[in-house]
Amino acid sequence: MHEFSVTKSLVDLCIQEAEKNNFKKVYKINLKIGKFTGFSPDSILFYFDYLKPNTRCSDAEIIFTEVPIRIKCRACGKENVIDEPILVCPDCGRAEIEILSGREFYIESIEGE
Amino acid sequence: MKEVKVLKPVLVSNKQRAQENRKKFDEMNALVINIISSPGAGKTTFIHRLIEDLKDSYKTLVIEGDIKGQVDSQRLADEGVDVIQINTETECHLDAFMTAQVLPQIKGRYDLVLIENVGNLVCPAEFEIGEDFKLAILSTPEGDDKPFKYPLLFHLARAVVINKIDLLPYVDFDLDNAKRHIKNNNPKAEIFEVSAKTGQGFEEFCRFLKKLLDARKKKNKD
Ligand SMILES: [Zn+2]
Helix, strand or coil: CCHHHHHHHHHHHHHHHHHHCCCCCEEEEEEEEECCCCCCHHHHHHHHHHHCCCCCCCCCEEEEEEECEEEEECCCCCEEEECCCCCCCCCCCCCCEEEEECCCEEEEEEEEC | CEEEEEEEECCHHHHHHHHHHHHHHHHHCCEEEEEEECCCCCHHHHHHHHHHHHCCCCCEEEEEEECCCCHHHHHHHHCCCEEEEEECCCCCCCCHHHHHHHHHHCCCCCCEEEEECCCCCCHHHHCCCCCCEEEEEEEHHHCCCHHHHCHHHHHHCCEEEEECHHHHHHCCCCHHHHHHHHHHHCCCCEEEECCCCCCCCHHHHHHHHHHHHHHHHHHHHC
16 A cells, blocks of 8 residues: 555655754654545554664654544535535535645654654 | 654655656646546546547657556557556555656657556545646446545546446446535536547547647747
């Protein structure tokens, strides 16, 4: 699955950021992951364990924060959080939807020393 | 222990590379389409027919993404189509780096670059490769709930082609239902009903494409 290359990018980016901030070791990676993406935290963790040895991230753990799918209806103006990525307004049933959040996939911060 | 803000997308390097690819395509002034579908939806036959219909007015290059092998690209090359192969080996999608690797192989100018992504509805949607837009192809034997099950691709696609429309009487596919799912995901999506086998619906799709191709040509002159 595509999480291999994604996790590789994640580790590379963390190592870069660690170097930039003079961290010898990263202990925590705070990752935001939108519910409307195709990435699976389980697969990311699986590949992370494979990729992290002998890097500055070898003792790091990933803390996932899920970002809900928040939509705004262009027809009635109401905002809603939806559980499934079905882009229909729960209030008026129209489909002119703007996605306010849920597509995020970024490193919020790293912790280390 | 110290915490530092990073606030960077994990795929930031892919995005940057996609923009560099984009520049290269812009130099040629080519319209670039990232074609995504599940395996067996008829992408290669669709591309064949499209090139046949456009060849008198536009020069087309196909970039063919496959996990392994070159069956599809050989088929295109045998017909005299300019085609470049990318084998992704283990990956289920094309990304901007894989695409960048084959760009030096492009000789000459093209009006249209069709990038046939790896057959998969999930992963290719997440990776930009330098395209103008994503085209999703869905075929009637796959069932009308595909856009419901794989919403991200249909959300991001500018146009959706429903292929194998000639099989409609023989398969369990509710056209209105499929269109409703697509529109729910993406009200702006342009939907085309075609059969790459019989040619049905190609006139309309070509009209859509020619408008974009001519707009791009015009942009070059200005
Ligand atoms: Zn509404």
